[in-house]
Amino acid sequence: MIAIILFVGLFSACSDRSEKEEPNVAFYYWKTVFKVTENEKKVLSENNVGKIYIRYFDIGLRGKEAIPVSPIRFSEKPDPYKIVPVVYIKNEVMLEPTVDLQQLAEKVNTYIGKVNAKYGIVWDEIQVDCDWTLNSKDRYLKFVEHLKSVSAKKLSATIRLHQVKYFNKTGIPNVDKGVLMYYNMGSIAPDNRNSIYDREVAQSYIKSLKKFPLALDVAIPIYSWGIHIRNHRVIKVISKIDEVALENDPHFKRTDGMYFTVVESVIRGGNYFKEGDQLKIESISKDDLENMADDLRDNLANHPDEIIFYDLDDFNITPYHKEQNIFKKVAAWF
Numbered sequence: 001m002i003a004i005i006l007f008v009g010l011f012s013a014c015s016d017r018s019e020k021e022e023p024n025v026a027f028y029y030w031k032t033v034f035k036v037t038e039n040e041k042k043v044l045s046e047n048n049v050g051k052i053y054i055r056y057f058d059i060g061l062r063g064k065e066a067i068p069v070s071p072i073r074f075s076e077k078p079d080p081y082k083i084v085p086v087v088y089i090k091n092e093v094m095l096e097p098t099v100d101l102q103q104l105a106e107k108v109n110t111y112i113g114k115v116n117a118k119y120g121i122v123w124d125e126i127q128v129d130c131d132w133t134l135n136s137k138d139r140y141l142k143f144v145e146h147l148k149s150v151s152a153k154k155l156s157a158t159i160r161l162h163q164v165k166y167f168n169k170t171g172i173p174n175v176d177k178g179v180l181m182y183y184n185m186g187s188i189a190p191d192n193r194n195s196i197y198d199r200e201v202a203q204s205y206i207k208s209l210k211k212f213p214l215a216l217d218v219a220i221p222i223y224s225w226g227i228h229i230r231n232h233r234v235i236k237v238i239s240k241i242d243e244v245a246l247e248n249d250p251h252f253k254r255t256d257g258m259y260f261t262v263v264e265s266v267i268r269g270g271n272y273f274k275e276g277d278q279l280k281i282e283s284i285s286k287d288d289l290e291n292m293a294d295d296l297r298d299n300l301a302n303h304p305d306e307i308i309f310y311d312l313d314d315f316n317i318t319p320y321h322k323e324q325n326i327f328k329k330v331a332a333w334f
Helices: 002-019 038-046 091-095 101-119 137-151 161-165 199-203 206-211 243-247 286-299 314-320 326-332
Strands: 024-029 051-062 065-069 082-089 125-129 154-159 177-181 216-221 225-230 233-239 252-256 259-262 266-268 271-273 278-282 306-310
Touching (some): 038 314, 082 091, 154 216, 161 177, 161 206, 306 326
Parallel strands (some): 051 082, 082 125
Antiparallel strands (some): 051 065, 225 233, 266 271
């Protein structure tokens, strides 16, 4: 009898998993000019992508005034993709007590409307991206309420891991869904930890996902960068560092895993590398993607509808070109 019960339970669990639909694949687009390259179009097609989350503008402070920063410009219509405008709000804006939140929400909604009217874009969702803190919590949550009211659109918001673990303190925005940003997990430092994704760090947070009361989709990183180190101190972070080019450059020598050492001073990409400097390459492997999916599948309170990859860019997608439909396969692991 016990064996029968165990078999039925196992069969039921397997059936539940098989009955769940695979999450859709989507991408973030984080450039200031929207123009999809042929390689990017190929990836979108191969992975059946129907939706792109486009950063429309940032909101920062000029003095004490909230202003749009680096707005998007479309050099082509984003057909046939469904577009979700994303607005990145610097936390400093929410910390400034003189910013009128109702007025800010109206301006954000109007600005998005003008951009979409100019380019003939139809939209039914807005996403807000803000790494709010305990000090900015109350004002941020009020802003979200105002934006939801004035836009009359579906509203989503990005959620960081610390906002999941401590949601009783940081609060939960009144949105239709959240998007868990599963990256930027550590400090940018000379040590051998990967600040983009660190499984050990992630696992100290993800047990809290079961208790998180807001339905979550997931944003997964596919970007990389180089950390320029001199005398054991971080000089700067350099995006789009070609690891293959470093391997073939006699001025650099791979010394240990993610590290290259400068063996002869040189200028590359407008950056001066002094002999003895190090470049620490932080990137995301296929194994990392599989680990993310495994851990999140076991801990999310809901089955995600979408897996959103950050971000759509020739440089970011090239390392994954050897495996067709890789992003669709990652989504299927959920």
